[in-house]
Amino acid sequence: MAHTTTPASNAEHPALPADTPGPHSRRLGLIAVIATFGGLLFGYDTGVINGALAPMKDDLGLSSFTEGFVVSILIFGAALGALAGGRLSDQYGRRHNIIVLAAVFGLGTLGCVLAPTWQVLAVFRFVLGLAVGGASATVPVYLAEVSPYERRGSVVTRNEVMIVSGQFAAFVINAVIFNLWGDHDGVWRWMLLVAVLPAIALFVGMLRMPESPRWLSSQGRDDEAHAVLRQIRSAERADAEMAEVRALALEEQEAQTGGWTDLAVPWIRRLIFVGIGLGVFQQFTGINSIMYYGSQLLEDAGFTAKAAVLGNTLFGLASVLGISVGIVVMNKIDRRVMLLGGFTLTTLFHLLVGISALVLPDGSVKPYVILAFAVLFVFSMQGTIGPLVWLLLAEIFPLKIRSFAMGVCVFCLWLANASVAFGFPPVVDAIGIAPTFFIFAGLGGLALIFIATSVPETRGLTLEEFEDSFKARHTPQENHS
């Protein structure tokens, strides 16, 4: 999982008139549905490889090294796409960016479907990755910017749910296609091809959707911003909200103030290290080794190929349920408690998967036990660490350096994701399932130490209170006259 959550806003909300329902509500609802196709595509394109991989390996003759390469190159592309996507959407607009991304999704998908060799496949997987990263940086921002503040949170989390739903959908479609036509060499091409449909829906749909009013205002196009607000708010609400839109556009520019040289300040540097650590350890849980290689893992554990693809759908389901639970409980439990609890659970299930793979005799029970523990791992991860790390990244940085700091942390998160995706097949090949999961458990132990010693609590504090206390704790006390 990797996607951007829009930072919580500091702006005050002077009593705006309630957004009374009307034709504009349907318009806003439609915008949310269309734009979240971007999240769905993100999920589908990252998830479809899981399940497509087994027939693809036979068809294109992949080794464990080229397998890891073909899978992870999409994630490397996403790391770059997230960086470039943020810049482009600031420059040319959110709507424009999403339309271009939909076209890139379509192009990348067709290229992968028609690829004659793994090298060509890798090139187009990289192209798809650019679109995935771009979508992660643009879609949640667009959704937050068109939504009234009362509904901003729920609309943005809907995008997170759409991403895991996209992965779940990919797993289910893989299972159906593989169980019906699994004997054909090129069956993986049909699994990939399905992604063209939501790409077309996103492209055609976004052509009819308006640009973000906040972005228009940041470009000095307040008249157009107002016209858009008139489409998606009640009339008096639209007029009243223009002031807030302008204030938020200014706040966004403010968020781009800090950069590289501000790392000279110890407490800022430390905060960015905390953010990087959170992103990297989120990925080092190995969640995506399940999301990308779940079917492979189940086959290695002893399932038949067809049963493995079916069992894999449970990972998708656990992911959707986990995120849904996580979003609900997230603001009711202290961040640190939830992180420590989450990593304790994931590390426990890593150990249980590893021990089961090690001690259980090959046979009828073993694959089911491994499946059960891996499903529990996915559920615990997506219910805690998954959404919580995104929330923390959105709220721990001072406004003036937020844009730069989040960019750095999200980039590192993608790189960690890519390195797990790249390393998993060769490592499993070389040392087997059990030791691989003991490595994940070891990384989980390191994550627990990191959180206990370094991650600050933010729940229930305003941004200013948090900054003051963190700065006071991490500024070296020097005596000077």
Add this chain to the structure above:
Amino acid sequence: MTVLVAVPDSPEGVAALAAAAAEAASLGTDLVAVNLALTPLDISAIPAATKVTVVERHGRPDRDPVDAVLADVEEYGAVRLVIGIKRRTPVGKAILGSVSQRLLLNSPVPVLAVKLNELE
């Protein structure tokens, strides 16, 4: 006429601000403090007799503190630039660059460089 001081989030920044207040008083000018920190600037230590204007960095054009300070030197017609300096390791300079060095070399007006006494 005004004295302009660059105030980073560090002990050198505090020292530079104090030295700049003294410089402004001796020249009989106003003081413009450019806040390079990402948090609000504390100016409570400056004598009430000196008129202080705090200037913040705003947005992407001010991401580079050197550009921000030099633009303000021009805008406020400063006659003196005050900065705090400290010893840096070669590695630190290679990674983060040296704001002080670039200000010293690029400032159009004389620069007063203040350093902390490292022995005390």
